Amino acid sequence: MKYCKRCLYPENHPLNLTFDDAGVCSGCRVHEEKDALDWEERFARLERIAGDHRRKAGRGPDCIVPVSGARDSYFIVHIVKNVLKLNPLLVSYNKQYNTKLGIRNLAYLRTLFDCDYVMKALDPRFVKRINRVTLRRMGSMYWHCLAGTTVFPVQMAANLKIPLIIWGAHQGLDQVGMFSHLDEVEMTRKYRKEHDLMGWEAEDLAALGEGLSAGDLEPFAYPDDKELEVVGVRGIYLGNYIRWDSKKQHEKMIQMYGYESREQIRTFDTYNDVDCFHYSGLHDYIKFLKYGFGKVTDHATREIRLKRLTREEGIGLVERYAGAEPSDMAFFLDWMGMPKEELLECVDAHRDPTAWEKGGAGEWHLRDSVTKHLNDEGVEEARLRKKEDCRFVLTPSRRPGEAEDRYVILAKGYVN
Amino acid sequence: MLKKRIIGCLIVRDGIVVQSINFRSYLPVGRPKIAVEYLNRWSIDEIAVLDITAGRNGDGPNVRLVKEVSDRCFVPLTAGGGIRSLRHVEMLIQGGADKISVNTAALETPELITEVANAFGSQSVIVSIDAVSDGRGGHRVWSFRERRALDATPVEHARRAEGRGAGEILLNSVDRDGSKAGYDIGLVGELASKVGIPVIALGGAGHPRHFAEVFQKTAAAAAAAANYFHFTEHSVITTKSFLERDGLGVRLDGEVNYQDSGFARTGRIRKKDDLVLDELRFVPVEPDEL
Numbered sequence: 080m081k082y083c084k085r086c087l088y089p090e091n092h093p094l095n096l097t098f099d100d101a102g103v104c105s106g107c108r109v110h111e112e113k114d115a116l117d118w119e120e121r122f123a124r125l126e127r128i129a130g131d132h133r134r135k136a137g138r139g140p141d142c143i144v145p146v147s148g149a150r151d152s153y154f155i156v157h158i159v160k161n162v163l164k165l166n167p168l169l170v171s172y173n174k175q176y177n178t179k180l181g182i183r184n185l186a187y188l189r190t191l192f193d194c195d196y197v198m199k200a201l202d203p204r205f206v207k208r209i210n211r212v213t214l215r216r217m218g219s220m221y222w223h224c225l226a227g228t229t230v231f232p233v234q235m236a237a238n239l240k241i242p243l244i245i246w247g248a249h250q251g252l253d254q255v256g257m258f259s260h261l262d263e264v265e266m267t268r269k270y271r272k273e274h275d276l277m278g279w280e281a282e283d284l285a286a287l288g289e290g291l292s293a294g295d296l297e298p299f300a301y302p303d304d305k306e307l308e309v310v311g312v313r314g315i316y317l318g319n320y321i322r323w324d325s326k327k328q329h330e331k332m333i334q335m336y337g338y339e340s341r342e343q344i345r346t347f348d349t350y351n352d353v354d355c356f357h358y359s360g361l362h363d364y365i366k367f368l369k370y371g372f373g374k375v376t377d378h379a380t381r382e383i384r385l386k387r388l389t390r391e392e393g394i395g396l397v398e399r400y401a402g403a404e405p406s407d408m409a410f411f412l413d414w415m416g417m418p419k420e421e422l423l424e425c426v427d428a429h430r431d432p433t434a435w436e437k438g439g440a441g442e443w444h445l446r447d448s449v450t451k452h453l454n455d456e457g458v459e460e461a462r463l464r465k466k467e468d469c470r471f472v473l474t475p476s477r478r479p480g481e482a483e484d485r486y487v488i489l490a491k492g493y494v495n
Numbered sequence: 496m497l498k499k500r501i502i503g504c505l506i507v508r509d510g511i512v513v514q515s516i517n518f519r520s521y522l523p524v525g526r527p528k529i530a531v532e533y534l535n536r537w538s539i540d541e542i543a544v545l546d547i548t549a550g551r552n553g554d555g556p557n558v559r560l561v562k563e564v565s566d567r568c569f570v571p572l573t574a575g576g577g578i579r580s581l582r583h584v585e586m587l588i589q590g591g592a593d594k595i596s597v598n599t600a601a602l603e604t605p606e607l608i609t610e611v612a613n614a615f616g617s618q619s620v621i622v623s624i625d626a627v628s629d630g631r632g633g634h635r636v637w638s639f640r641e642r643r644a645l646d647a648t649p650v651e652h653a654r655r656a657e658g659r660g661a662g663e664i665l666l667n668s669v670d671r672d673g674s675k676a677g678y679d680i681g682l683v684g685e686l687a688s689k690v691g692i693p694v695i696a697l698g699g700a701g702h703p704r705h706f707a708e709v710f711q712k713t714a715a716a717a718a719a720a721a722n723y724f725h726f727t728e729h730s731v732i733t734t735k736s737f738l739e740r741d742g743l744g745v746r747l748d749g750e751v752n753y754q755d756s757g758f759a760r761t762g763r764i765r766k767k768d769d770l771v772l773d774e775l776r777f778v779p780v781e782p783d784e785l
Contacts, residue, residue, distance in 0.1 A: 095525065096523055097508065097513060097521045105522050124761075128759075134769050135769065239776075240772045241772075242767065256523070257522055257524060258514070258522065258726070259522070262514075262725075263726065263761075263763075264725075264727075265727045265728060267728045268533075269529060273529045278529070303780075304536070305780055305781070308752075308753055309780050310772070310775065311756055313727075313764060314728075
């Protein structure tokens with residue numbers, strides 16, 4: 080396996096990766112723009128877009144902001160509402176695997192920022208039915224989360240005739256350098272289908288004839304092209320206009336608004352994805368079983384590029400977090416009513432053969448790992464100089480002692 | 496008068512569609528199959544799939560790639576990359592390509608142009624030329640394989656190709672590649688005035704006005720873009736809508752045509768007036784059957 084000489088990404092990254100003559104990946108090269116672009120000028124571009132979309136007071140929302148109880152939600156709403164002075168409608172798709180802390184963050188978010196909020200929550204039994212199909216077909220327990228999160232804001236934009244959707248960072252740009260910041264890439268159905276949904280739109284699942292009809296899957300169906308055109312729906316990414324630094328942004332939100340962080344199972348990052356039981360647990364373990372790397376590689380890569388970790392420190396973190404079976408697996412299996420063997424059988428069918436090989440006794444071996452590429456030729460030449468430390472804050476809980484013992488969909492009483 | 500064509504180029508490297516910048520750096524976009532599916536959906540007139548790694552190790556063109564995308568392609572499909580012989584051309588056309596594009600072969604074995612034209616007709620042979628500025632206001636042909644500028648000018652090379660039976664010239668600018676600075680109007684204008692066959696301009700598109708400009712100021716029959724169409728929803732349709740507004744004839748016959756939308760200075764769709772949006776709340780929209 081080929082690994083980037085600067086970060087920790089392997090060439091089998093599911094979003095794809097290219098390498099240049101120095102062996103440095105496209106993600107690292109695009110990331111260099113963060114220290115080269117004139118971010119004041121870039122922010123002025125954002126202000127012009129905001130200016131075009133600001134409506135007269137009392138005329139309803141100017142834009143839609145998709146939120147969760149984590150992942151830069153506070154920062155995005157802070158920028159949209161308090162800096163750009165837009166009136167956003169906050170929307171979220173209930174991904175079912177919510178932590179109490181995530182629901183609490185969400186409750187405080189909409190109250191502290193004084194915003195209207197709409198949530199789509201599906202029948203849990205239906206979610207289990209989808210999970211059975213998507214685990215089998217693509218080895219994913221997260222398809223419904225990704226599909227719902229990426230479509231519900233677009234449905235709301237089309238239905239309520241609110242043409243602007245404001246997202247945070249663009250994953251493809253941030254991780255693998257799919258686009259330059261200068262491309263000002265916008266939301267497309269194409270990107271969603273290919274990368275968020277692993278090639279499977281709602282229609283494709285319905286066509287399988289495995290008990291999910293087009294009607295069942297309507298909550299995940301993208302609005303028609305004509306509907307998007309008539310309203311003029313556009314989705315923009317703040318990361319193209321603001322020098323994106325998720326860690327710094329979360330720390331600012333902890334200070335300003337009391338955002339709650341929490342320890343996670345398979346990564347050192349205590350800020351992103353704290354709203355979900357499984358994102359940094361079983362879901363990430365599945366990613367590891369498929370591709371040979373997990374979230375800790377993404378997070379360490381991000382911190383290497385932001386000059387807060389050396390490549391060696393990053394590899395140390397990968398060694399610490401990557402392999403172990405996560406503690407939340409039993410919880411999910413119990414909820415699904417699925418034996419562990421069945422889950423693993425689904426996932427095994429989707430292991431990337433460039434990352435894994437099967438031994439004679441049926442056991443799986445990683446073919447390679449970044450931990451074996453510590454001192455590769457070219458690493459020294461590609462190195463970024465570390466500028467600061469990488470400490471993630473654990474905030475005190477707003478509900479000390481409260482156990483995270485079940486999924487919470489809606490909750491009252493966290494904030495009035 | 497013939498309508499102007501808008502062509503989507505998919506630059507494929509090691510099986511993945513990439514953005515190419517200055518012929519030097521490449522950003523990964525995704526799978527060719529999905530790119531073709533969406534270019535079709537977005538009313539593209541033609542698609543050219545150019546595999547820049549095919550033939551690298553002496554093997555032929557990427558026939559598998561053409562087969563994979565051709566069943567989702569409902570517009571003329573051009574295949575390029577790694578073509579060295581008539582046999583290669585046959586394989587690509589059998590695989591679903593309507594035309595082929597030759598670049599290196601047109602420089603090194605130009606008689607292939609005539610062979611292909613005789614076998615399949617001139618309309619099936621595109622000669623692709625990469626032009627690089629000579630620093631003195633002129634241009635030279637760039638050899639992708641040798642990574643250097645040759646002595647020939649693009650005009651000389653194009654005229655010879657025309658004489659050998661080429662049906663079209665795909666003229667790319669190395670300097671404008673991935674720059675978003677607009678087409679090289681001087682280059683395209685000169686070449687298009689000196690050959691009798693259609694010229695397709697490529698390299699530099701970054702704003703819908705660049706397409707308008709190349710049609711207004713040169714005799715180009717078509718404008719192609721690669722990176723630019725990856726950036727926004729319905730990118731081909733919005734570009735064509737912009738061109739229609741400028742009075743340029745393009746094919747825009749789908750249900751979705753953005754004729755009621757305006758454009759911001761950036762070339763992106765402008766927000767509709769508040770009153771229009773308010774009224775839309777009470778107008779049923781008929782779904783487009785795709």
